[in-house]
Amino acid sequence: MQQCHRIVNEIIKSLEEKKLCTAAFLDILQAFDRVWHDGLLYKLKATFPTPYYLLLKSYLTDRYSQIKYNMENSDNFPIHSGVPQGSVLGPLLYLIFTADIPTRNDTVIATFADDTAIMARNENPQTAFLSLHTHLNQLEDWLSNWLKK
Numbered sequence: 754m755q756q757c758h759r760i761v762n763e764i765i766k767s768l769e770e771k772k773l774c775t776a777a778f779l780d781i782l783q784a785f786d787r788v789w790h791d792g793l794l795y796k797l798k799a800t801f802p803t804p805y806y807l808l809l810k811s812y813l814t815d816r817y818s819q820i821k822y823n824m825e826n827s828d829n830f831p832i833h834s835g836v837p838q839g840s841v842l843g844p845l846l847y848l849i850f851t852a853d854i855p856t857r858n859d860t861v862i863a864t865f866a867d868d869t870a871i872m873a874r875n876e877n878p879q880t881a882f883l884s885l886h887t888h889l890n891q892l893e894d895w896l897s898n899w900l901k902k
Contacts, residue, residue, distance in 0.1 A: 756863040760870050763861050767874045775881045776872040777889055784867030785847055786835040787900040790814070793836075793850045800849065812842065850899070855891040859884040 760776075767774035781787070790813050798806050813836075817829040836843040836850075844866065854869075856862055863870045871892070873884035 756865045756870070759861070759863045760872065763872050763874065770874075772874045772876050773878045773881045774872055774874045775878075775885045776870060777885060779869040779871070779892075781867045781869075781896070781900070784900075785838055785843060788836050788847060788850050789834050789899060791833070792899050793846060796849060796853070809842075809846075812837075813846075853895075855888065855895050857884070857888050857891070860888045862888075 764774050766772075794806075794810055794813065797809050801809070816832040818832050819829050820827040836846040847866065851864070854862070854864070859875075860871055860873045863872075869892075871885060871888050873881045873888070875881035875884065
Protein backbone atom coordinates (compact mmCIF):
# COMPACT_ATOMS: atom_id res chain seq x y z
CA MET A 754 0.00 0.00 0.00
CA GLN A 755 2.83 2.41 0.85
CA GLN A 756 4.38 2.09 -2.61
CA CYS A 757 0.99 2.74 -4.24
CA HIS A 758 0.62 5.89 -2.16
CA ARG A 759 4.13 6.91 -3.14
CA ILE A 760 3.31 6.58 -6.84
CA VAL A 761 0.00 8.43 -6.50
CA ASN A 762 1.71 11.23 -4.53
CA GLU A 763 4.31 11.65 -7.28
CA ILE A 764 1.56 11.96 -9.88
CA ILE A 765 -0.37 14.44 -7.73
CA LYS A 766 2.79 16.53 -7.20
CA SER A 767 3.33 16.55 -10.95
CA LEU A 768 -0.18 17.81 -11.57
CA GLU A 769 0.08 20.47 -8.87
CA GLU A 770 3.44 21.69 -10.17
CA LYS A 771 2.27 21.48 -13.81
CA LYS A 772 4.99 18.97 -14.65
CA LEU A 773 4.92 15.90 -16.84
CA CYS A 774 5.32 12.59 -15.02
CA THR A 775 6.73 9.76 -17.10
CA ALA A 776 6.71 6.27 -15.66
CA ALA A 777 7.66 2.70 -16.38
CA PHE A 778 6.10 -0.19 -14.49
CA LEU A 779 8.14 -3.39 -14.42
CA ASP A 780 7.46 -6.93 -13.30
CA ILE A 781 10.51 -9.17 -13.48
CA LEU A 782 9.48 -12.53 -14.90
CA GLN A 783 10.27 -15.34 -12.44
CA ALA A 784 12.31 -12.91 -10.34
CA PHE A 785 12.63 -15.15 -7.30
CA ASP A 786 13.85 -18.01 -9.51
CA ARG A 787 16.54 -15.85 -11.10
CA VAL A 788 18.41 -14.80 -7.98
CA TRP A 789 21.96 -15.87 -8.75
CA HIS A 790 23.36 -17.73 -5.72
CA ASP A 791 26.99 -16.64 -6.19
CA GLY A 792 25.89 -13.01 -6.53
CA LEU A 793 23.63 -13.24 -3.49
CA LEU A 794 26.39 -14.86 -1.44
CA TYR A 795 28.75 -12.07 -2.49
CA LYS A 796 26.26 -9.49 -1.22
CA LEU A 797 25.52 -11.44 1.97
CA LYS A 798 29.22 -11.71 2.77
CA ALA A 799 29.59 -7.94 2.40
CA THR A 800 26.53 -7.29 4.59
CA PHE A 801 26.41 -9.83 7.40
CA PRO A 802 28.83 -10.97 10.11
CA THR A 803 30.62 -14.21 9.25
CA PRO A 804 28.45 -16.57 11.35
CA TYR A 805 25.23 -15.32 9.70
CA TYR A 806 26.83 -15.40 6.26
CA LEU A 807 27.96 -19.01 6.78
CA LEU A 808 24.49 -20.04 7.98
CA LEU A 809 22.83 -18.47 4.92
CA LYS A 810 25.49 -19.95 2.65
CA SER A 811 24.71 -23.44 3.97
CA TYR A 812 21.01 -22.74 3.34
CA LEU A 813 21.65 -21.89 -0.33
CA THR A 814 24.45 -24.22 -1.40
CA ASP A 815 24.34 -27.90 -2.32
CA ARG A 816 20.66 -27.72 -3.28
CA TYR A 817 19.38 -30.17 -5.88
CA SER A 818 16.19 -30.69 -7.80
CA GLN A 819 14.61 -33.69 -9.40
CA ILE A 820 11.67 -34.06 -11.76
CA LYS A 821 9.14 -36.83 -11.37
CA TYR A 822 6.97 -37.67 -14.37
CA ASN A 823 4.79 -40.77 -14.78
CA MET A 824 6.41 -42.49 -11.84
CA GLU A 825 9.88 -41.89 -13.34
CA ASN A 826 12.49 -39.71 -11.63
CA SER A 827 15.12 -37.68 -13.40
CA ASP A 828 18.67 -37.46 -12.19
CA ASN A 829 19.37 -34.83 -9.54
CA PHE A 830 20.63 -31.56 -10.92
CA PRO A 831 22.23 -28.74 -8.94
CA ILE A 832 20.39 -25.46 -8.38
CA HIS A 833 22.54 -22.35 -8.86
CA SER A 834 19.85 -19.70 -8.77
CA GLY A 835 16.59 -18.92 -7.04
CA VAL A 836 15.53 -18.41 -3.48
CA PRO A 837 13.35 -21.07 -1.85
CA GLN A 838 9.78 -19.95 -2.43
CA GLY A 839 7.24 -20.32 0.29
CA SER A 840 9.96 -19.95 2.89
CA VAL A 841 10.23 -17.15 5.40
CA LEU A 842 13.71 -16.29 4.10
CA GLY A 843 12.84 -16.18 0.38
CA PRO A 844 11.46 -12.60 0.25
CA LEU A 845 14.17 -11.32 2.62
CA LEU A 846 16.95 -12.83 0.50
CA TYR A 847 15.38 -11.31 -2.62
CA LEU A 848 15.27 -7.89 -0.95
CA ILE A 849 18.92 -8.16 0.06
CA PHE A 850 19.84 -9.24 -3.46
CA THR A 851 18.05 -6.24 -5.03
CA ALA A 852 19.00 -3.64 -2.40
CA ASP A 853 21.64 -2.15 -4.71
CA ILE A 854 19.30 -1.65 -7.65
CA PRO A 855 20.35 1.56 -9.43
CA THR A 856 18.77 4.82 -8.28
CA ARG A 857 19.07 8.33 -9.65
CA ASN A 858 18.49 11.83 -8.27
CA ASP A 859 16.18 12.77 -11.15
CA THR A 860 13.86 9.75 -10.83
CA VAL A 861 11.79 8.10 -8.13
CA ILE A 862 11.77 4.34 -7.77
CA ALA A 863 9.13 2.37 -5.89
CA THR A 864 9.57 -1.36 -5.41
CA PHE A 865 7.46 -4.07 -3.88
CA ALA A 866 8.97 -7.55 -4.16
CA ASP A 867 9.55 -8.04 -7.90
CA ASP A 868 7.31 -5.14 -9.01
CA THR A 869 9.04 -1.85 -9.71
CA ALA A 870 7.83 1.59 -10.79
CA ILE A 871 10.25 4.25 -12.01
CA MET A 872 9.02 7.83 -12.43
CA ALA A 873 10.57 11.03 -13.68
CA ARG A 874 8.97 14.49 -13.34
CA ASN A 875 9.92 17.62 -15.23
CA GLU A 876 8.38 20.66 -16.92
CA ASN A 877 10.10 19.63 -20.13
CA PRO A 878 8.69 16.37 -21.55
CA GLN A 879 12.00 15.59 -23.29
CA THR A 880 13.93 15.94 -20.02
CA ALA A 881 11.45 13.73 -18.14
CA PHE A 882 11.65 11.11 -20.88
CA LEU A 883 15.46 11.23 -20.99
CA SER A 884 15.72 10.83 -17.21
CA LEU A 885 13.43 7.80 -17.28
CA HIS A 886 15.18 6.31 -20.31
CA THR A 887 18.62 6.72 -18.69
CA HIS A 888 17.42 5.05 -15.50
CA LEU A 889 15.93 2.15 -17.46
CA ASN A 890 19.24 1.66 -19.29
CA GLN A 891 21.08 1.55 -15.96
CA LEU A 892 18.53 -0.93 -14.63
CA GLU A 893 18.96 -3.09 -17.73
CA ASP A 894 22.72 -3.21 -17.13
CA TRP A 895 22.17 -4.13 -13.47
CA LEU A 896 19.71 -6.88 -14.39
CA SER A 897 22.10 -8.29 -17.00
CA ASN A 898 24.87 -8.48 -14.40
CA TRP A 899 22.90 -9.87 -11.48
CA LEU A 900 19.93 -11.95 -12.67
CA LYS A 901 20.44 -15.30 -14.33
CA LYS A 902 18.27 -16.70 -17.11
